[in-house]
Amino acid sequence: MNQVQNKFVQYNDQRNSQLLYTPTKEVKDVSSQEIKDLIEQMKEVLKSNTGVGIAANQLGKNVQIFAIRYKAPENQASPLPKELSEDIPLQYFINPRITLKSDDLVYFWHGCLSALDMPLGKVATNKWIEYTAFNESGNQITGRLDGLSAIIFQHEFRHLLGGLYFEYAVDFKTPKELKESFSNGREKIYQIIMNPSGVKPILYNYELNEAISY
Template identity: 30%
Template sequence: MVRKIVDSKDPLLRVKSKTVKIIDKKILDLIGDMKDTLDKQKDPEGVGLAAPQVGKNLQIFIVKFKNVSKVIINPEIIEISDRRGKSNADGKLMEGCLSLPHYYSLIKRPGRIKIKYLDQQGRENIEEFNEFLAQIVQHEIDHLNGVLFVDHVLKQDRPLYKYNGKTFEEVDL
């Protein structure tokens, strides 16, 4: 079932998400709904979706890359590198958010992150993500901690752009 994606004004997006205690049918149904929602998202197309974005205060997100979805539950950052990945060296890759559609900025983020997490079968995994995937994972972990990408725009004093279907126009935040 496709769920409504909440917009950036929803207070749930500013709250630290709760740890998932048991991966039961209710959680698996939510994960299925999140996958459906991310798959159906076309304007703009999404590469990640966190549970708070569909109104659930839980530490779950999905990363979609090259048509493969990965479910991440209760992520814990083990290691993060200040080395910038090729994809976002000097913040050259536009970052956006499905809760703030059509707004983008050139966010600088570390190019490598290693996390410990549970998959949807409840198995513990340790995985390293690099470059673009590292950027997506950090963005989604931010959602679980009540942080939006526009917070980084302000902190890094970066311009914010709105995509009007053809071009990017700089806008005030």
């Protein structure tokens, strides 16, 4: 296992992979030093890696907290879709719940810091979600996320529920294959699903307002 993989629990690590498939525990004290230290660790991880989100169980901590952030690439040869052209500031979500979600679904190509040897997977998520959670200051927050921020939130929320993106993917491609598919128009990086009936999104078995139960 290389140095990058050593930072994250991997799905195929027989010693620790159960952490990625076990529902996470509620944080009892959102202002505790333990949570502050974990938040600082997440910040450092996202600074030093290309990932756009990280959940606590990927770092070996079985608690309900994740972080998301995204820096839009500059000097692109071709314009990015609107959903990928805006930065997403670093945000933390502790004990999150989804309170409302769209009927519309979108496809996006997912990878994961806990599945570094897996190809990218085409996964369905709800186009937008509304949520409640606690932030890094211990304050309760609510909000609505759309586009890429909603996708990343749902990917990380799946981690807290237990499970990974590739269990919900309808297609797989290596980065090289995907780049070729984008260039010749066979695939889109962000695609609204015109007929979502029968499509299983990554959070298909989550009930709105439900607390994650360990």
